[in-house]
Amino acid sequence: MAKINDEERQALLRNVEKKSSRSHQFLVTLAALLVFSSVGVVVSLLHKDTSEHSVTTPHLVVGQQGAVAVELETCSEAGLKILKKGGSAVDAAIASALxxxxVNSFATGIGGGGFMLIRNGTDYEHIDFRETAPAASYRDMFVDNPMAAQIGGLSVGVPGEIRGFELAHQRHGKVPWGDLFESAIQVAEGGFEVTDLLYSKLVKSKIWLEASPEFSKVYAPSGKIAQPGDIIKRPTLGATLRTIATEGPNVFYEGTIAESIVNATQAAGGILTLEDMKNYRPLIRPTISTWYHGRKVITTSSPTSGPALLSVLNIIEPYLFNVTGPTPLNIHRFVEAIKYGFAFRTEIGDPDFLDNEKRIEEIISKEWADQVRKNMTDDKTHDYSYYEPKYESNDPHGTMHLSVIDKDDNAVSLTSTVNLMFGAKFMDPVTGVILNDELDDFSIPGVPNNFGLYPSPYNYIEPFKRPLSTITPTIIEDENNNLELVVGGSGGSQILTATLNVILNTYDFHQNVFEAVKAPRIHHQLIPNEVQFETGYSSEVLSVLTQKGHLLRNLAETGTVSASQAIRRFNNGTLHAASDPRKNGLAAAY
Incomplete structure (x- = not known):
């Protein structure tokens, strides 16, 4: 076990002596607020029937039976409606995702894919509905024109979301398939308000969006992009969802919807065929786990970044963050562990095309973490090469995450994506489906990057292959297999660190689930070799990181944002749910 050094000992003494530093004042104030918030929740629980209503304090939603946390209140309520009808966690997750x-089709939708971690009783299942490369794909297809991997028909992978939802519903669903589409159809046909988040995406996409007949019809009906508060309707997509609800998933992969998507993709220069659509299959993959301070952390295996998440937790566990707190030294150690996690991530790929199962097992082991800690230095950070990445890492983009717990403590952690903002930036005019540009998540062979690292051959494009992902849906149990936390994140390369930040905030820094989600985050992805942080970190932490050689950059400068949705179940049966305020989300519970 790692020893507490002088810096940590002094930090503990400062806490005991209660010296009046600014950081201490902040902690005291926060503690007081949490106490009063907790009292408010308790009082509310005493005076409300929590089997019928949720309690919000102010964005910490409390319930007893079930909870749904999505990045939009309307869609959290969609899942909750299904739970109240007797639906399972899987049913609710599908309804909320649809x-x-x-609404947030700039990040997710039925034209994309993703991963689902399911808890059924005490059993776990990982459903991989990631998009696949079409049969006509080949390794060098974007070497001469990398932008074609991001925009247009050639960038489109075979959508996996509907088949993935079908498989999950067949195995774990309780309510009829068609019921899961009701809220999504109502929102599409009845309209939804342009949020500040959606408006920010429209502004960034203004030039090409207003020039697109399909997109402008939806998002710029007056010729200019819609403004906050405007109502947007998507009747074409609503009709498509209604068809899938009544006729079943096959119509999306073999029927008229499939034909329309293929025609639109090929007209935009793509290679997607009807055979590609017909042959798509979601996969049930193994889950992986580790123990962290007496709790079992379960996540998804390759091609997600679940293995990297477990490796980071194993590395930092002996430092006892839960005792010493978020000291500057511990933040440095956390960053160093993340850098090793991202170095290891360069060795992950589609396991159906890569035989490295033993290597994955090695790097998620406690023994490997012990060896890593021997190389970590408390006094300084290092150049990227010190962490021995094998290849250049891919840099994935936007996503959506949701978490669900039902009355039987079944749970779902689901993340889905269309990759870049509005995917391939084209919409099938007949179905209203926005297609993904998931082929951009593959590595493109060629010259090394500015740091001398070559693209990973583990992630080269091949027919039917699934690209590497930073998605890390996670569920945590106590030592007696009781459900405790369902968590995950969205935000491309920040997904891994967002999820880790929430786990540490919850278990090591003892925050309630909303504070854990809301708290400022720190991010590193090895390349570029810089610590990216959100506003809110103390000057002391930032100063110490600088002294240790870290280059610092405020995440606001990057224009990117991560968002987490989390639900915690307590031993007394109470549920706390939180959606990330970074996307103005609000969870729902009953």
Whole structure:
């Protein structure tokens, strides 16, 4: 076990002596607020029937039976409606995902894919509905024109979301398939308000969006992009969802919807065929786990970044963050562990095309973490090469995450994506489906990057292959297999660190689930070799990181944002749910 050094000992003494530093004042104030918030929740629980209503304090939603946390209140309520009808966690997750795919289609939708971690009783299942490369794909297809991997038909992978939802519903669903589409259809046909988040995406996409007949019809009906508060309707997509609800998933992969998507993709220069659509299959993959301070952390295996998440937790566990707190030294150690996690991530790929199962097992082991800690230095950070990445890492983009717990403590952690903002930036005019540009998540062979690292051959494009992902849906149990936390994140390369930040905030820094989600985050992805942080970190932490050689950059400068949705179940049966305020989300519970 790692020893507490002088810096940590002094930090503990400062806490005991209660010296009046600014950081201490902040902690005291926060503690007081949390106490009063907790009292408010308790009082509310005493005076409300929590089997019928949720309690919000102010964005910490409390319930007893079930909870749904999505990045939009309307879609959290869509899932909750299904739970109240007797639906399972899987049913609710599907309903909420379909709903958010209508509203936040810049990040997710039925034209994309993703991963689902399911808890059924004490059993776990990982459903991989990631998009696949079409049969006509080949390794060098974007070497001469990398932008074609991001925009247009050639960038489109075979969508996996509907088949993934079908498989999950077949195995774990309780309510009829068609019921899961009701809220999404209502939102699409009845309209939804342009949020500040959606408006910010429209502003960034203004030039090409207003020039696109399909997109402008939806998002710029007057010739100019819609403004906050405007109502957007998507009747074409609503009709498509209604068809899938009544006729079943096959119509999306073999029927008229499939034909329309293929025709639109090929007209935009793509290679997607009807055979590609017909042959798509979601996969049930193994889950992986580790123990962290007496709790079992379960996540998804390759091609997600679940293995990297477990490796980071194993590395930092002996430092006892839960005792010493978020000291500057511990933040440095956390960053160093993340850098090793991202170095290891360069060795992950589609396991159906890569035989490295033993290597994955090695790097998620406690023994490997012990060896890593021997190389970590408390006094300084290092150049990227010190962490021995094998290849250049890919840099994935936007996503959506949701978390669900039902009355039987079944749970779902689901993340889905269309990759870049509005995917391939084209919409099938007949179905209203926005297609993904997931082929951009593959590595493109060629010259090394500015740091001398070559693209990973583990992630080269091949027919039917699934690209590497930073998605890390996670569920945590106590030592007696009781459900405790469902968490995950969105935000491309920040997904891994967002999820880690929430886990540490919850278990090591003892924050309630909303504070854990809301708290400022720190991010590193090895390349570029800089610590990216959100506003809110103390000057002391930032100063010490600088002294240790870290280059610092405020995440606001990057124009990117991560968002986490989390639900915690307590031993007394109470549920705390939180959606990330970074996307103005609000969870729902009953």
């Amino acid at each position: 709903c958010i795919g209508v």
